[in-house]
Amino acid sequence: MIKTFKVDEQFSDMRIDRFIKKAVKNIPQGLIEKNLRNGKIKLNNKKIKSSKRVKISDEITFFNFDFHETSLRNKKLFYPPKKIIKLKEKLIIENNEDFVVINKDSGISVQGGTKSNKNLIDIFRNSSIFQNTKPFSVHRLDKDTSGIFLIAKNRKTAQLLTSLFRLRRVHKSYLAICHGSIENKKGVLKNILVRYDNNKKISENAETQFNVIDKNSYCSLVEMKPITGRKHQLRKQMLLLGHPIIGDSKYNLQNKNNLNKNKNLMLHSNKIKFMINSKKYTFNAPLPDYFLKYLKTKRLRFKIF
Numbered sequence: 001m002i003k004t005f006k007v008d009e010q011f012s013d014m015r016i017d018r019f020i021k022k023a024v025k026n027i028p029q030g031l032i033e034k035n036l037r038n039g040k041i042k043l044n045n046k047k048i049k050s051s052k053r054v055k056i057s058d059e060i061t062f063f064n065f066d067f068h069e070t071s072l073r074n075k076k077l078f079y080p081p082k083k084i085i086k087l088k089e090k091l092i093i094e095n096n097e098d099f100v101v102i103n104k105d106s107g108i109s110v111q112g113g114t115k116s117n118k119n120l121i122d123i124f125r126n127s128s129i130f131q132n133t134k135p136f137s138v139h140r141l142d143k144d145t146s147g148i149f150l151i152a153k154n155r156k157t158a159q160l161l162t163s164l165f166r167l168r169r170v171h172k173s174y175l176a177i178c179h180g181s182i183e184n185k186k187g188v189l190k191n192i193l194v195r196y197d198n199n200k201k202i203s204e205n206a207e208t209q210f211n212v213i214d215k216n217s218y219c220s221l222v223e224m225k226p227i228t229g230r231k232h233q234l235r236k237q238m239l240l241l242g243h244p245i246i247g248d249s250k251y252n253l254q255n256k257n258n259l260n261k262n263k264n265l266m267l268h269s270n271k272i273k274f275m276i277n278s279k280k281y282t283f284n285a286p287l288p289d290y291f292l293k294y295l296k297t298k299r300l301r302f303k304i305f
Contacts, residue, residue, distance in 0.1 A: 003065065007058040010155055016043060016060065017050040024060070040065055051197070080123045088123050093283055095129060098157040099150055101272075103285040106146040106264055111137045124151060138162045139170075142232065144247075147174070147269025148285045160276065165229065170274040174224045174234060175213075175287065177266035177294060178243040179253070182220040186211045189237045193230050206230045208237055214301040219246060221300045234267065246294075264290045 011019050017032045020041070033050055035041045040063045043052060054060070094101035102120070104110070109119040124135045135151045136158035152158035164170045189208045194201060207227040214221045220243065224234055232251065238244050239251040247262040268291055273282045287295075287302075295302055 003062045005060045007054045012056045013053050016052050016054050019054050085127050099152045101283050102149050104149040106144050109143045110141050139165050144265040145267045146288050148272045164274055173271040175268045175270050176222050176245045178220045178222055178238050178245050180243045181215045182212050182243050191237055191240055193236050204230050206233050219298055
C-alpha cells in the first residue's frame, strides 16, 4: 500500500518528523526514524533524515505502512487519566485565546520522544482547555528543569512565538544553585558548545549573562539570562565555569560526588518577557518548594521577587 501526502503553506519549513506527527498521524518518533532509515517514508521519492525540512508542494510518501496498527499502538502508549490532567491544569499561570503559560514541574518532558511518551503536550491535548484546538510546543525546557513553559493554542500563534524565540525577542531568566563560590559578581559567559547529531559533530556559540545573587563557601545562587538558545546551554556553561548546577547528574564534576546526592536539578525558569502586536507580556513562575527549602538549608538569600 502506498499513501502520499502533500505539504501545504501552513506546514512549510517544518521538520519532516513534525510534519508527519501534525499533518498525518501522531506516530511515535522512534517509528518515524526507523521507517525513514528503511526508506518506507520518503520525501519527493528520496530517502532523507528526520531533521529535513519540507517545502510547499513537497510530497511525503509512505510505503507499506500500517496506519491502523500505528493508531492502536499510539492509544496504548499514553492516555492520561483525568486526575493527571487536572493536576497539570493547576500549573497554569496564564490562559488566553492564543496561548497558555505554565509553571512546569521538574521530572516531566514537554513533548514526546523515543524515551518519553508521558509528556505535557500529550496531557494537555486531552484537556478541556484545548477542546476546540490542540497544543503546540514553541520552545524547549529540559525534563528536570522547572519553570515557565509556553504552549500555543493555534498554528498562527505557534509560528509567531517560534519566530520570536528564533529572533531572540523572547527574554528568559533562570535561577540556579551552583556548586562552590563563584568569584565574579556578574559577567557574560561565552563558550563554544559541542553536540552531536547522530555521528556529526556540531559546534555552536553560546552566550549567557549571569549575576550572583548570594553565595557562601558551599554554593552560589545565580540569575542567568541566556542570549542564545543552545541545548543544555546553561548546564554546560556552568560546568565549563567550574561551578556545575547542583543536582545535575549529567553535567557535573566527576570528583565531586556530593553533587549527585541531590535528586532535584536546581535550575528554574523564573521569568519570561516578550511583545506581540505592541502588547508587552511578562510572566513570573514561583520557585518550587524543594528549591526554596534548599536555599534556606544553605542560608542563601533570595531577593528577585
